[in-house]
Amino acid sequence: MIKALGYFIEIIRGILITTRHFVVNLFFHILKVLGIKTKRKGAVTIQYPEQKKEVASRHRSLHRLMTRKDGKPRCVACMLCVTVCPSECIYVEAAEDPDLEIQKYPAKFIIDLGRCCFCGFCVEACPEDAIRMDTGNVDFAEYSQQDLIYDLDKLIG
């Protein structure tokens, strides 16, 4: 019983803290409704679909394939990304390029994003800097797994 009484002050302090948060946040919400701009906001919430947080520059987001000046992909179908990929989600089919400097180009370049774990190893492995994960696009959810299989057109575009 004595112990319970000893906690009494802490109980009062606890409720004062929550009351302070309630009153202060309510005050800033009311200011916002009245159209008065303040530096502090009533809530730290980011209202997601309308309001997006800037992703960090190093953030690994949706892949993209880089292109040469003439619009063809930089990829030379060396298969390094296919080899290094831990979730085995990249499929590359090579074809011969008439240009002797290039020699090979990807006829098919498919990433199954349903399997991809966004480790970024493919970006590290690529000798041509042909694949990057810097689009900043993080919401590409789909209703079916088929729609998550991205081919060359989608990855370049």
Next chain:
Amino acid sequence: MTETLTEMLIIFIKIVCALVWFLLLTLYLTWLERKESALIQDRLGANRASIFGIRIIGLFQPFADAIKMIFKEDFVPSFSRKFLHTIAPFISFFFVAITIAAIPFGDILRIGNRTINLQILDFNVGLLFVLAMLSLGIYGIILSGWASNNRYTLTGGLRGVAQVISYEVALGLSLIGLIMVYPSLRLSSIVLYQGELLFGFLPKWGIFLQPLGFLVFMFAALAETKRVPFDLPEGESEIIGFFTEYSGLKWGLFMMTDFMEIIIVSTLLTTLFFGGWQVPWLASDGFHFPWGGELMLPHLVVVLLQVAAFNIKVFFFCWLQILIRWTYPRFRYDQVMDLGWKLLVPLSLVNIIGTGIIMTI
């Protein structure tokens, strides 16, 4: 004949009005709970429910919740006792809903030469009725815990019983001092007594005459609502609680019962300790200030002021209870019984003795 018909009609209208007030307030307490907890935790809370793109800070959320609950599957497990399982939420709901009958919303309203008491039933034993019905509400919890035939629900029901016996005694004893001061069990006359003045300026509210009784009653009533500091039967994070096997609208009834208990406890705190519908220094013909001023008001304005005062006090206590729910962690099983038997019961006994001594002096 027409006289009895109009009497019946008036009572019918009073019942409908009180229930509509009760249920609407229950719906919007769910909204208040979400918003208040959000404000306390620096969040925004539910604000997406909209009608034709109009959101108004999530005020439509309770209706969206209700529609969702209606269309959910009403699941009854095959291993449960089906009749008891079905009837348990209704028992819980009914005994809380019926208590509103004894609560005085205001004084007498005069229309023409007819006087209407702004209370559904002016019981002789109103206070006992409310306490009895609130205690009977626990049967719904025990039944649901037993009839679901699931170990988690059974534990929830057992905890509910243990909690009831630890706070119910203190709840009753804390009010004895109050009954000694306002010598009546009729809630309307308790409120009337609180309109008198103490030392000529202080309204004779229960909080001023019975501060200790108020504290004990407040703690015991918080335990009565079975919400977070005392939410042993639920215990969301350890046992899912007595309504583990419920879904859809039956679960919704338990949920509503929770919020209705908050309202009933708020109305009781208001009626017993904060003067009910009394506004300080407002008599039936207007304000009589203790420093000498007078402000005469028409009858309708006075009645409106009284009903508004009652509502504001009730809203305040609902707010306070939600604040308490979002501030404190859960008491342990034995701590609740410790608090009940070792702190609240002795304090209420001290309160009775102290009140008796002061009254004889």
